[in-house]
Amino acid sequence: MTTERTYVQNLRLLEKVVHGAIKTASLTGRPVLPENARKEIFLNVGEIYALSFDLLQELEERLANWDSNPMIADVIAMRAPFFKIYSMYSLHFNDAQLGYCKWLKSCKRFAELIRTVEMSRLCKGLPVSSYMLCPVQRIPRYKLLLEDYQRHLPKDHPDVENTKAALSAISSAALNMNNRIVDMENQAQVLRIQRSFTGKDNYILPGRVRP
Numbered sequence: 001m002t003t004e005r006t007y008v009q010n011l012r013l014l015e016k017v018v019h020g021a022i023k024t025a026s027l028t029g030r031p032v033l034p035e036n037a038r039k040e041i042f043l044n045v046g047e048i049y050a051l052s053f054d055l056l057q058e059l060e061e062r063l064a065n066w067d068s069n070p071m072i073a074d075v076i077a078m079r080a081p082f083f084k085i086y087s088m089y090s091l092h093f094n095d096a097q098l099g100y101c102k103w104l105k106s107c108k109r110f111a112e113l114i115r116t117v118e119m120s121r122l123c124k125g126l127p128v129s130s131y132m133l134c135p136v137q138r139i140p141r142y143k144l145l146l147e148d149y150q151r152h153l154p155k156d157h158p159d160v161e162n163t164k165a166a167l168s169a170i171s172s173a174a175l176n177m178n179n180r181i182v183d184m185e186n187q188a189q190v191l192r193i194q195r196s197f198t199g200k201d202n203y204i205l206p207g208r209v210r211p
Contacts (some may be wrong), residue, residue, distance in 0.1 A: 004052075013128075043088065043089050045089065048089060050088065058075050074163070074165075083142075093136050150175055
């Protein structure tokens with residue numbers, strides 16, 4: 001549970017402190033970043049934070065009532081279908097990091113905001129970019145945590161079947177995420193090869209065979 005609390009705190013720093021300050025500045029007519037840059041950098045971190053916050057609340061409620069309802073895996077299993085939002089974040093994470101570095105160098109107001117946050121105790125001496133990595137790492141860690149939980153469950157524990165279902169759902173989400181990332185990397189490699197031959201991008205349409 002400690003790792004989940006830390007994860008939600010990290011997401012809160014990104015969404016409520018950094019991203020929140022940028023959105024507020026835009027509303028007041030003094031934007032820190034262009035709107036397209038803001039979306040490129042922060043992607044759907046707000047959705048991920050909301051999902052993670054709700055999950056944490058429910059897990060803590062379960063722990064508080066453990067004696068009467070000693071199960072937690074069903075909570076994760078029920079929310080697993082929503083974990084697909086992590087795929088979008090992971091797919092575009094590299095572009096988000098490139099955009100972050102680009103605007104950090106070229107936009108004084110953005111650089112000042114990031115510097116102020118990083119100097120605060122909230123950042124714990126870590127760069128903001130390290131917090132942006134957290135969602136990418138989370139689904140594999142959920143899988144590891146569930147596997148560890150499963151190993152320590154007695155065979156007759158009421159949470160055994162829930163844990164199997166949660167692990168299956170999380171494993172599927174992780175596999176789907178990895179497959180989509182590999183597909184994107186393969187497409188990028190094809191475009192690089194095409195560019196080396198033609199000097200320009202020739203996009204290959206899915207399902208189309210060139211003569």
